[in-house]
Amino acid sequence: MNVRRRACAASASVVLAVAALAGCGASGTSAAAGPNPPPPPAPAESNPPGDIPDNQVYVVFKPATGGFTVSVPEGWSRTSTGPVTAFTDKLNRIEVSEHAAATAPTTASVTARDVPELAKAVPGFTPGKASEVSRKAGRAVLYTYQGTTRADPVTGKTVRDAFERYVFHHNGRDVVLILSGPVKADNVDPWRTVTDSLRWQ
Template sequence: MRTYPAWLTATMLLPAIALSAVPAAAQRSNKPLPVVEKPAPPEKNPPGDIPDDQVFIEYRSPLGFSLKVPEGWARRDAGEGVTFSDKYGTVAVAVAPEAAPPTVASVKQTQVQSLESSGRAVKVTHVKAQKLPAGEAVAVAYASNSDPNPVTNKAIRLENERYFFWKDGKLATLTMSAPYGADNADQWQLMAKSFHWQ
């Protein structure tokens, strides 16, 4: 059996030791490991409070729901829903087919896992059932980073509330977002309570 000096043996082992510290998936793909996004620091004086005297108007969607939204916010329609926005504040509704109504357990298993894996530094604070005029809903509160500003490349920390409404094989997802620390609790409750299936 051939023997090698101790210093040479140690040198030969270095590549194997280094390789063993890298996950198998990264060894196979030669792709860099994903960088985990860090939460952006909250703004000191966050813009995004919806004024107490804000006027709300009813929006009726061809997708079969209605909702009160802040008057004057920009609207963007998409095939599966609609988004209203003003600076970093957004209100979005998406409708998709869904065979069964959501439960707290099913939302945690599917929606929350998807949100945490695909969102930007998402931290979920609660998932709970809530009775609203449109019926039983599941509410999720979470913090996340915004998309980077196209000019400054800066992201800000957001707080979000997401509601899942279900009726007759359709799931509506209502998401409201604002800079972290903005005081929109009453206005968000107004909008969540205003959601109705047509």
């Protein structure tokens, strides 16, 4: 009887020792793992060259001759050459001009009269298409095309530009807005803001 008790006691001691060792091994594994690593940072947003910021502020431009106003991005450089006033910033450009016109433009008249002149004036000219569009100031003829900028005087690099040329007509006058920027830039909303801002005076 004493032998059986001693055997049982010995077995119980072995079971307790194994359980203790197992507990120590689990605890050690948990400590080694440590806290979960933080998730990797989100990739930085990359905008194509020439994208106009969504928070761009616009100011009203009124030519000395009067007759209309149009909103242009605030802070852009302004230059005037004859009847053309240009606003530029880095890779983007807006040209505003007006001239007398007895009749309103059509897609046919723009294609026949204006496109040959553009082909001569714009380096690397690639023709696009003419269409009628509606803006807040009324109907306009839009002609889209592409061209290559003149080489940068410092780097010698050129940029392939996309052009949107709008012709509005009112009381015997045409107002022409030419908006341009790099082909891959997404400036649909800014260009819509500018062309929707035209107001007749």
